Amino acid sequence: MSSVLNDVLAANAAYAASFGTKSELAPPPARRFAILTCMDARLDPAGYAGLREGDAHVIRNAGGRASDDAIRSLVISYKLLGTREFFVIHHTNCGMEFFTDELMRSLLAKSLETAALGPDGFHDVGSGPGSSEGAHIAWLTIADQQASVLDDVRRIRSHPLVPAGIPIYGHIYDVHSGRLIEVPEATSAGRAS
Ligand SMILES: [Zn+2]
Numbered sequence: 001m002s003s004v005l006n007d008v009l010a011a012n013a014a015y016a017a018s019f020g021t022k023s024e025l026a027p028p029p030a031r032r033f034a035i036l037t038c039m040d041a042r043l044d045p046a047g048y049a050g051l052r053e054g055d056a057h058v059i060r061n062a063g064g065r066a067s068d069d070a071i072r073s074l075v076i077s078y079k080l081l082g083t084r085e086f087f088v089i090h091h092t093n094c095g096m097e098f099f100t101d102e103l104m105r106s107l108l109a110k111s112l113e114t115a116a117l118g119p120d121g122f123h124d125v126g127s128g129p130g131s132s133e134g135a136h137i138a139w140l141t142i143a144d145q146q147a148s149v150l151d152d153v154r155r156i157r158s159h160p161l162v163p164a165g166i167p168i169y170g171h172i173y174d175v176h177s178g179r180l181i182e183v184p185e186a187t188s189a190g191r192a193s
Helices: 003-017 021-025 043-050 067-081 101-110 132-137 146-159 184-189
Strands: 033-038 059-061 083-090 117-118 121-123 168-173 180-182
Touching: 003 117, 033 043, 033 067, 059 067, 067 146, 083 146, 101 121, 101 132, 132 168, 146 168, 146 184, 180 184
Parallel strands: 033 059, 033 083, 083 168
Antiparallel strands: 117 121, 168 180
């Protein structure tokens, strides 16, 4: 069996053994907010935002982008589970800054093996065949963190299914300090009315 699988199952057994009163938690987030953030392994939203089980919704994808699917989750979050405030949190040194749609599509067209990151960016080291299916996906890459947070806050703010009364805050998490740095234009664009 894979050692990752073994390790995860062993960690889970230990977690479940001291599960305690978490069995009594209700589905709606007790603190009534949702965070949209990146899947980056260095980010621990529970740690950086002070969350415990049952507190908040955390929606994660590559970049923490306001994709159609992230919006689907945010709409369910407020409409059915009562959240009242949203955070969009991107981060410094995000992998989404190191490629473009064009590059991703060309890498995938050549090989499905993991690409290597060199001084000039990602390049394929694996063998083919690849697939042209990458051309049908918008990869939602990031050229500038401040701009991407602002874009995503604006997209959520202007979405017809998101009520005007929900404030949306925009921040960048600094992977070198652990701090959340506000993007004031984004928070301003996300103000509730
Ligand atoms: Zn990231």
